[in-house]
Structure formats: structure tokens, C-alpha cells
Amino acid sequence: MADRKPNKLINESSPYLLQHAYNPVNWYPWGDEALQLAKNQEKPILVSIGYAACHWCHVMERQSFENVKIAELMNQHFVCIKVDREERPDVDAIYMDAVQAMGLQGGWPLNVFLNLDAKPFYGGTYFSPKQWEQLLQNICLAYQNNKQELDSTAEQFAEHLKISELEKYSIPKGSESLNEEELKQLYKQLGKRFDREHGGLSPAPKFLMPSIYLFLLRYYNHGQDETALAQVKLTLRQMAYGGIYDQVGGGFSRYSVDAKWLVPHFEKMLYDNAQLITLYSEAYQVTKDPLYKEVVYETIKFVERELMSEEFGFYSSLDADSEGVEGKFYTYTRDELHRVLRDEEPLFSKYYSITASGNFEHGRNILHRQMSDEMFAQENVLEPEVLQAMVAAWKKTLMKIRAKRVRPALDDKILCSWNALMLKALADAFYVFNEQHFLDLALKNAVFIFEELREGDKLCHTYKNGKATIDGFLEDYALLISALIRLYEVTFNETWLLHARRFTNYVLTHFDDPNEPLFYFTDKNAEKLIARKKVLLDNVIPASNSVMAINLHLLGLYFDDERYQQKAAAMLQAVKPLLVKEPSHLSNWAILYYNLLTPTAEVSIVGKKVPEFREELSTFYLPNMILMGSDHKSTLPLLSDKVPLDGKTTIYVCYNKTCQLPVTTPAEALKQLQGWQQESKFPAL
Structure with a gap:
């Protein structure tokens, strides 16, 4: 890129924006500079939104944003802004909503055309180079000949964006009861x-x-x-x-x-x-x-x-x-696997469903399983421990192969x-x-x-x-x-x-x-x-x-x-x-x-064995529970008046500010939780 000049994205920290820093497009980051420039030059704004790991964002960059002819068209007629949706989810949400309001399918890359007030009048997602070039020309002509009409359309979309989510989905007022x-x-x-x-x-x-x-x-x-x-x-x-x-x-x-x-x-x-x-x-x-x-x-x-x-x-x-x-980083041909696994390759290929022709593009295979280790070991007359050792060794071998490959961008x-x-x-x-x-x-x-x-x-x-x-x-x-x-x-x-x-x-x-x-x-x-x-x-x-x-x-x-x-x-x-x-x-x-x-269980543990009791309780699935613990005086309202009984670590199980009798073992606390669940038509644990 030594012979290419960077655009305004070169000073950004976002990897996605930096990927576009040497495009021939005169990209700007989202901000006052670009928005004011559009007003000064009276050019419509193009906002292109994506993220670093987005496959079709990369495709559109290679096909269109690296294309000098298309870049010249963009630079001549638009102020072009690149946005990392992960950095600016607020900007992304507004223009994604606008594109969907236009009756179009949302997704990334998201390309939206705005008027001088940053209000959207047209947009879409991925475009092929031919489609993109034609769209740019159509938008340019429409903006020159029908600017007032486009501004009116943009105003309508802007008003739509101000509608609250509750209004947007026409959510009626429901009953207050839960049942x-x-x-x-x-x-x-x-x-x-x-x-x-x-x-x-x-x-x-x-x-x-x-x-x-x-x-x-x-x-x-x-x-x-x-x-x-x-x-x-x-x-x-x-x-x-x-x-x-x-x-x-x-x-x-x-x-x-x-x-x-x-x-x-x-x-x-x-x-x-x-x-x-x-x-x-x-x-x-x-x-x-x-x-x-x-x-x-x-x-x-x-x-x-x-x-x-x-x-x-x-x-x-x-x-x-x-x-x-x-x-490419994650897939393998069967020949490649045979070279590194040798005699074990047939069993490996059976375990991970590998074929000679491949189950993915270019004869490559995506590793996947079709049965449990127990079933596979039984079907192939292997001791489960032997299979586990083989699988662990296979993974180490393939990780070594990966270490030599070109890594995906981070x-x-x-x-x-x-x-x-x-x-x-x-x-x-x-x-x-x-x-x-x-x-x-x-x-x-x-x-x-x-x-x-x-x-x-x-x-x-x-x-x-x-x-x-x-x-x-x-x-x-x-x-x-x-x-x-x-x-x-x-x-x-x-x-x-x-x-x-x-x-x-x-x-x-x-x-x-x-x-x-x-x-x-x-x-x-x-x-x-x-x-x-x-x-x-x-x-x-x-x-x-x-x-x-x-x-x-x-x-x-x-x-x-x-x-x-x-x-x-x-x-x-x-x-x-x-x-x-x-x-x-x-x-x-x-x-x-x-x-x-139903009321959330309030479980308090007080005393010297708080970590051990917490560990024992956590072996059970208790999703509607808050858990507290302290071996000293606590400022939490639900713990402030609870003390160990007779010096023993104690558990208090409470619901709706009403407590069961304090107990000194996790097993007893679990019985209380079971009892409450049964009374509340909950099943036993």
C-alpha cells in the first residue's frame, strides 16, 4: 500500500475502519467533520455500515470500494462515511430501522443514503459492482433533479424513526396479572x-x-x-x-x-x-x-x-x-489428514464424518460428529478411555497444523x-x-x-x-x-x-x-x-x-x-x-x-463455611434464586439481621420477606426449597 494514499479512516482505532483506510473511496468516520462537509458541498451522504468479521462486507469492499472507477463516482457525488456497527450500535440501529421501514431486508453491509440533515431516503445491504454503480448513478440523478421529493421522503422516514418501540409494534395495554x-x-x-x-x-x-x-x-x-x-x-x-x-x-x-x-x-x-x-x-x-x-x-x-x-x-x-x-483455516482435505494421521486417519475420518470428496467447498471437510463417544467406542470395539486419548491426540496434531496456517483477522x-x-x-x-x-x-x-x-x-x-x-x-x-x-x-x-x-x-x-x-x-x-x-x-x-x-x-x-x-x-x-x-x-x-x-427465593449463608455451602448449593439448578453470604457483619438488608446459630454456618431460606426456620446444612436448605416449590405447584428438584 506504499503507493496508495490513506483516507480519513487512517487515524481510527477500529480494525473494521482501518480495513478501509486505503480504499480509493474518500471515507470519513462518522462525525461532525463529514456531516458538515456534506452541507458545505451540498452532497448527499452515503453511510456504509459493517463490522470486521462480516464476510459480505469484505466481498463488497473488494468488488466495489477497491474499484477505482466506482470510487471516483462515490467521491464525486457523495460524502462517504464508514461506520463500525460494533462501535456505534446507536447509529446502526437508526439506519437499520430506516431500511426496514423502506420494506427492505436488513443486514450487513448496510448502505444508506442520507440528505444534508442526515435523514435517510434510500438504502439496502450488499450490492454487486454492477448494481452498486447503477444505484449510485440513479441516486445522483434523483438528488439533482428531485431533491425536494427526496427530502420529503427523508422527512417521513425520520418521523417514523421517532415512533417509540411500543407504538411501532402496536402493543396494546395488557392485564397486570401473571399466570x-x-x-x-x-x-x-x-x-x-x-x-x-x-x-x-x-x-x-x-x-x-x-x-x-x-x-x-x-x-x-x-x-x-x-x-x-x-x-x-x-x-x-x-x-x-x-x-x-x-x-x-x-x-x-x-x-x-x-x-x-x-x-x-x-x-x-x-x-x-x-x-x-x-x-x-x-x-x-x-x-x-x-x-x-x-x-x-x-x-x-x-x-x-x-x-x-x-x-x-x-x-x-x-x-x-x-x-x-x-x-480455510478450519477445514481439511482427506489427503491432508491422511498425511499427518497416517494409520489413524480412517478412524478419525469416521469419527468426524470426513469424506474424500469433502462436505464443503473445494473438496474440503468441516469436522462434525454424529454420535456420542460411548456409541462410537462400542461400534468400533474401543475402550472409552482409549478413544478419549486418541481424540485428545488428534486435536493436538491438528492444532499444530493450524499453527502454520494464515490466521483469520482479529x-x-x-x-x-x-x-x-x-x-x-x-x-x-x-x-x-x-x-x-x-x-x-x-x-x-x-x-x-x-x-x-x-x-x-x-x-x-x-x-x-x-x-x-x-x-x-x-x-x-x-x-x-x-x-x-x-x-x-x-x-x-x-x-x-x-x-x-x-x-x-x-x-x-x-x-x-x-x-x-x-x-x-x-x-x-x-x-x-x-x-x-x-x-x-x-x-x-x-x-x-x-x-x-x-x-x-x-x-x-x-x-x-x-x-x-x-x-x-x-x-x-x-x-x-x-x-x-x-x-x-x-x-x-x-x-x-x-x-x-412466583416469588424469588432469597437464600442467605452466614458463618465460616460460606464458600463450601455455596459450592454445595450450586450443584443444584435453582434459577429463580438470589444468593447472599457473609462471615462477618453485612450492610445488605437481607443479611444484616442474620447470624450463625450456635457458631455453626447457617442458611436462611426466605420468600416474600418471610423466612423458613434457619438450618445448618445445605441438604436441609434444599429440602426447604423443595417444599416451597411443591407448595407453589413447583415440581421437586
């Missing part, structure tokens, strides 16, 4: 989309959507509905056996192109892997399936090895492509919200498996977040090259608060809970809408855009509002704060009619419904 029948109806609606052969939701492509299966685990726990648990087990097994899971190095790709979880889109995102660690950990509590434990340990090892910085922050993603070919920006998901995942894994290393990583990451992404009670969204930038979004606060609550439950260090309350109060002050229960996505002091949006629907990452509502419910119990609990209940009431109708898009809200349907 069993409504929960069953919600589950029945969700069940209509179950793929009962391969797991997940139909149709393909299949995204991972962890919050759906976290809800199903709770639904099973609530009513012992075996079909709910069966769907979770089927989905988690098929994902772990499929090509969407990296059978060699651990970790999951972003989604599966097909229904069988075989062919992934090979990009690996931190947020997916963090949430799947949480999901597989919880599922292990219910089933004790060793496959789930294996997935958790391997995925954490992958994240630590490939996505963790020296400062214990976690990077954002790995690209799908290497050497310009999608999946997006090494560190996002507060995604780090919070990983922080919670590590705390969840420690809670279930009591692996000290997981807690050590969690605490180091928490220290990193507090030192590098926080200024008092205010958070920053992104960190790169020793510098934190961009005001925190609701997503950053909500996910970090959730992680801190969990971190308290595994350490009983009240500092984390007090920080969670401080961040919550910041959210109530800076993100609240006095006219609706839901929070805005942006801080009231953040950059003013053409609309201030709210996130209502749960996507692959749960909606920041649903996460915040659960936080408020839990903190309301911890701090005996009625204001928090009332706010959580009001938020759920606002979305409940839509939740019952469309649960696949509001599955994290469904978890809050489950939490509020």
Missing part, C-alpha cells in the same frame, strides 16, 4: 418454531440464540415439561456435534447456514461464545451431561487463547476468512458490553464447576473493565491502544450490572453488588424516559442523532431493556428497594402482550416473566 396459563401459551407459541429433528428454531439459517434455551431450562424447572428439556438437549447436542462448533480448537461460529448445524458462517464472535458458556454451564446443572462440561472448558480455553489481551480484556471477534477464503477492539457477557460467563462457569481458574480470569477481567472502561459511575463503550472512547450505551450498563450481580454471588464480595447499584442509579438518571417504562439506548448527554432509540426485542444478544429489567428485579430484592421492583414489573407489563404473541423475539423477557410468576 400459569399465559406462561403455557407463551411456551406453546415458541414451540411452533422448534426443529424437533436437528434442534434450534426453523427455518435455516440458524443463529444460536442462547436466551431461548435458558428460558426453556426455566420452563422445564417450573413445570417438569419434558418436551422443553428435550428440545434443549437436542439443540445443545447437535450444536456441539456440528460444524458450527470448532471440533479442534473449541468455540462456536456465529450461525449455521443449514438446518443440521453443519456449515457455519465461520466468524467467531465473543458475545456468542460468552453466552454459550453460560448456557452449557446451566444445562450441565440440570442434566450432568459430560459433553456440556467439555464444551464449556474448551470454549473458555479458546477465548483465553485467541481472544484475550495481555491486560485481560477480551477482543471482539475472529474473521470468517483467511487468505480470502471462507473457512478484531482487537475491546467492547465493554461484550466483555461483561464474558465476565458473567466465567462467573457462571465457576459457579457450576468450581474451577478456580475461571474465577481468576473473571476477577482479572473485572479489574480491567473498572480500570480502563469506567470513569466514576460512567462507562465507555470501547477500548483500543490504551484509550477508552465513546459514551457507554444502555447495553454496556445492563450487561455489566448483570455480570456484577453474578460475580457477587460467587465471591460474596459486596463491593461488586454496590457497584451494580451505582451503575443502576446512573441508568435511572441518564437513560430513563418519563413517558414510558422502557429505557433509551443512549445516554441523555451522548451525541444527538436524528432519533433516540430503544431496544425492545431480544436478538442474539438480549435486549438491553430486558437485561436491565431483570437486573432491577434482582437488585430490588438484594437492597429491599421497592422502586427497582416496581420499575421491573412495569417494564414487563409494557411488553407482555407482544411477549405472549412473539416469544422467540422476546425470550429474555420470558425469563423475567418466569422470575416474577
